[in-house]
Amino acid sequence: MDAPQYDLLVLGSGPGGQKAAIAAAKLGKRAAVVERREMVGGVCLNTGTIPSKTLREAVVYLTGLNMRETYGRNYRVKQDIGIGDLLSRLDHVISRELEVVRDQLMRNRVDLLTGTARFVGPHEVEIVSVDGSRSRATADKIVVATGTTPVRPEQVDFDDVRVVDSDGILHLAEVPRSMVVVGAGVIGIEYASIFAALGTRVTVVESHAGMLPFCDAEVVEALKYQLRDLSVQFRFGETVARVDSDAQGTVTTLTSGKRIPADTVMYSAGRKGATEGLDLAAAGLTADDRGRLQVDKLFRTEVEHIYAVGDVIGFPALAATSMEQGRLATYHAFGEPVSSLLELQPIGIYTIPEISFCGHTEDELTRAAVPYEVGMARYRELARGQILGDSYGMLKLLVSTETRHLLGVHVFGTNATELVHIGQAVMTCGGTVDHLVDTVFNYPTLSEAYKVAALDVVNKLRAVSRFGA
Numbered sequence: 001m002d003a004p005q006y007d008l009l010v011l012g013s014g015p016g017g018q019k020a021a022i023a024a025a026k027l028g029k030r031a032a033v034v035e036r037r038e039m040v041g042g043v044c045l046n047t048g049t050i051p052s053k054t055l056r057e058a059v060v061y062l063t064g065l066n067m068r069e070t071y072g073r074n075y076r077v078k079q080d081i082g083i084g085d086l087l088s089r090l091d092h093v094i095s096r097e098l099e100v101v102r103d104q105l106m107r108n109r110v111d112l113l114t115g116t117a118r119f120v121g122p123h124e125v126e127i128v129s130v131d132g133s134r135s136r137a138t139a140d141k142i143v144v145a146t147g148t149t150p151v152r153p154e155q156v157d158f159d160d161v162r163v164v165d166s167d168g169i170l171h172l173a174e175v176p177r178s179m180v181v182v183g184a185g186v187i188g189i190e191y192a193s194i195f196a197a198l199g200t201r202v203t204v205v206e207s208h209a210g211m212l213p214f215c216d217a218e219v220v221e222a223l224k225y226q227l228r229d230l231s232v233q234f235r236f237g238e239t240v241a242r243v244d245s246d247a248q249g250t251v252t253t254l255t256s257g258k259r260i261p262a263d264t265v266m267y268s269a270g271r272k273g274a275t276e277g278l279d280l281a282a283a284g285l286t287a288d289d290r291g292r293l294q295v296d297k298l299f300r301t302e303v304e305h306i307y308a309v310g311d312v313i314g315f316p317a318l319a320a321t322s323m324e325q326g327r328l329a330t331y332h333a334f335g336e337p338v339s340s341l342l343e344l345q346p347i348g349i350y351t352i353p354e355i356s357f358c359g360h361t362e363d364e365l366t367r368a369a370v371p372y373e374v375g376m377a378r379y380r381e382l383a384r385g386q387i388l389g390d391s392y393g394m395l396k397l398l399v400s401t402e403t404r405h406l407l408g409v410h411v412f413g414t415n416a417t418e419l420v421h422i423g424q425a426v427m428t429c430g431g432t433v434d435h436l437v438d439t440v441f442n443y444p445t446l447s448e449a450y451k452v453a454a455l456d457v458v459n460k461l462r463a464v465s466r467f468g469a
């Protein structure tokens with residue numbers, strides 16, 4: 001039988017692949033997605049974003065952590081939180097989201113081809129299904145959206161019971177009493193905070209001297225304070241030499257000689273592009289040493305009709321950016337005019353408490369010698385902050401002293417990942433701090449923090465302008 005011919009063939013059904021395929025369908029093109037798993041949705045839906053955020057929500061609710069300022073340090077909604085309490089919610093959310101993704105692909109008439117894809121030529125892939133049967137598909141344009149897999153250091157014996165990565169953490173038999181988290185990247189710190197909130201004694205081992213270097217330094221300090229308050233111990237500037245495990249538990253030995261006993265070890269020390277089995281050479285493609293594909297500004301690889309989007313192209317490796325890259329790649333491929341505001345993407349880190357920001361950090365502006373003023377609003381000075389019992393939250397604006405434009409917004413605390421979008425909207429419209437000063441916000445809300453921080457900035461700017469007058 002002849003291989004079906006598509007206008008667009010997408011490899012991978014994560015956020016990047018989904019949006020690339022649907023964008024093609026909306027342009028009236030014949031599109032298909034190849035997915036090696038039985039379930040669509042990629043890392044985002046099955047092992048990454050959605051499971052971790054659902055788990056976080058369940059933990060925040062069941063531990064009553066956010067209400068302890070109001071009802072006392074020992075307040076808990078449920079006394080003994082078992083793994084079953086956490087996982088039942090997870091299964092529900094994943095299965096509902098799966099239906100949504102499947103339905104979106106179906107109603108847009110995107111074919112779903114189940115099996116592992118590999119190139120057999122620049123326009124053709126072979127698809128091997130779980131039962132070993134093989135088929136082929138050809139396409140004018142191809143989008144590679146195969147994502148990433150966790151890096152597993154060779155010297156560590158992952159048994160997926162006691163020594164796990166961020167996939168295995170979702171299959172723990174019980175809530176560990178103690179845990180070592182290796183790698184203080186976003187995944188490591190999010191899970192460290194989730195388990196610390198559950199009462200697990202967490203030790204974080206990170207080879208760098210600090211964590212989350214791309215975030216505002218003051219916000220990272222505030223997060224570290226909150227995590228230490230939940231008994232998290234940080235071992236910065238340390239690397240893991242070996243991990244031993246037996247039926248009782250694990251011992252992690254650091255190169256400094258320290259030995260840390262724990263029920264569980266979770267590795268979150270980076271991810272690599274899922275390109276190994278793709279037979280890239282057959283299409284004329286090459287990957288870097290971490291399995292990633294290089295693309296130009298239009299998400300084109302070195303082969304003109306083959307695009308790559310999402311985590312497989314590296315930074316920033318986020319669900320939201322992957323989706324947008326998928327849409328843009330398809331529009332470029334079929335000559336549809338586009339504009340995008342990708343440069344002003346927000347970053348959301350779902351630690352407990354959460355962090356979100358958009359635009360520049362103080363360090364970046366200082367290094368670039370851009371003069372700026374800082375405006376700060378602390379949640380404890382907002383009526384809504386008092387009502388919520390969030391005394392540590394803060395919103396910080398960075399404003400150009402020359403043009404009064406908003407250069408960055410950094411939020412820490414309740415609803416940070418939602419609040420950031422107000423600042424993002426002002427920035428994408430090229431707005432100034434005066435816009436926020438003049439805006440009337442609902443009261444009592446956390447959004448009011450924008451007005452408080454904006455007034456803080458203009459008061460400081462006025463003080464400088466009056467100097468010597």
Ligand SMILES: Cc1cc2nc3c(=O)[nH]c(=O)nc-3n(C[C@H](O)[C@H](O)[C@H](O)COP(=O)(O)OP(=O)(O)OC[C@H]3O[C@@H](n4cnc5c(N)ncnc54)[C@H](O)[C@@H]3O)c2cc1C
Pocket residue numbers: 011012013014015016017018034035036037040041042043044045047048049050052053115116117118145146147148166187274277278309310311312317318319320321322348350
């Ligand atoms: C624990 C964790 C938490 C995260 N939390 C967040 C968050 O809160 N916010 C956020 O924005 N991002 C988060 N991310 C990142 C987010 O999940 C990714 O950015 C996003 O999933 C990337 O989408 P993608 O389309 O590039 O690929 P993926 O979602 O990785 O999907 C790729 C798909 O391709 C398939 N595939 C691979 N090779 C082949 C092949 N040869 N043939 C056929 N199919 C193949 C895979 O099976 C997979 O289904 C998190 C990630 C992790 C691991």
Ligand SMILES: NC(=O)c1ccc[n+]([C@@H]2O[C@H](COP(=O)([O-])OP(=O)(O)OC[C@H]3O[C@@H](n4cnc5c(N)ncnc54)[C@H](O)[C@@H]3O)[C@@H](O)[C@H]2O)c1
Pocket residue numbers: 182183184185186187188190205206207208238239240268269270271316317318347348349350
């Ligand atoms: N909220 C979100 O948006 C979100 C959440 C989770 C993941 N993600 C995405 O997933 C990607 C992968 O995250 P990640 O945290 O796995 O990777 P990462 O590469 O960002 O972090 C890995 C960390 O581990 C450290 N490390 C590496 N080897 C080590 C060792 N042997 N001993 C001690 N420390 C070691 C590194 O110095 C680094 O800080 C990120 O780029 C992020 O974009 C996003």
